[in-house]
Amino acid sequence: MKGVRLEGIKVVRKPGGKVYKYRRIRGQLVPLPDLPENHPDFMRAYIEAGDFTPRDDSLGALIGMFLASDDFKTRKLTTQKVWRRRLAYMQIEYGMAPAPKLTTVHIEKALRKLPPGAARSERTIWRALMAYAKAEHWRTDNPAKDAEVRTLRSTPHAPWTREDVEAFRTAWPHGTPQRQAFEVLHWTGARCVDAVRIGWQGVGPDGLLTFTQEKTGGEAMVPITAVADRRLERDRKEFIHAASPELQFILTEYGRARSVKGLSNLIAAAARKAGLTGRTAHGLRKTRAIALAELLWTPHQIGAWTGHETLQEITEYTRAANKRALLLGNSDGNSGGAVVHFRGKTEG
Known part of the structure; x- marks a missing residue:
């Protein structure tokens, strides 16, 4: 009948295009034929499914x-x-x-x-x-407890190099949604699940953004209007320029919040168009941790920014830190530039 929809119908479309239809009956899905809902055979199967126990x-x-x-x-x-x-x-x-x-x-x-x-x-x-x-006494054991997952070599989210960052900025100027999302992720080091909701409302009088992480429940603190380190000022100013002036840092061109998946896809697609392969939103989280490590920040300082709760996690994220920068510092005015004593001389 026109305007009437059958209740409890679930449609599943497989990647190959095959469509499966089901009727949900008391917590279980009963198969239905892949036919229009007003087809007599479909209606017959739908009604018969109602008697399923x-x-x-x-x-x-x-x-x-x-x-x-x-x-x-x-x-x-x-x-x-x-x-x-x-x-x-x-x-x-x-x-x-x-x-x-x-x-x-x-x-x-x-x-x-x-x-x-x-x-x-x-x-x-x-x-x-x-x-x-x-x-609930359906079983006396948990068979999933000892279930093993096959191990394959996988490529983790690679950190972005300085050249990657500059290439992205060149391809996506300020004012584009891609640049806005990028600079927020690059500066805060937040996961996408947190980046889609953080904003100016979380910035305190001390200039720090404080938020509770969705994944771990731990706290992260990121300098926003506060100056954390003069060698990070360029990145911070790029973030300030790009972030939305509304409550949330990242918004669509229509002023709406982005979904977690949408944000991840936006960065990956924009990176590919900028000629960068294998660069992801989560890779920017690694990039921020590595940049702080190259400034000789302690694991506890890095953890306060990124929200990592264990030193082992931070060690994994910063393993790729430039060893030369760790020893001699890097005076490029962006990452590095720490003053250390080496062979009796002061290097900066």
């Missing part, structure tokens, strides 16, 4: 219970959003499987369908789901 011990039923539980609802909203999408996929792929009979091997087979990074994130969901199943 999911297995009481099915993974789909367990996922439905988990989504309605306090265990799920007390997690961060960003976590809930990501997990809800992945749990819906798990319902589609494995919803009919008996949850009490799942083994570590079954879960590892599911994880092998994903790249290593995504598999590690998915394993976290499986572990939480199976822990919930154990707490």
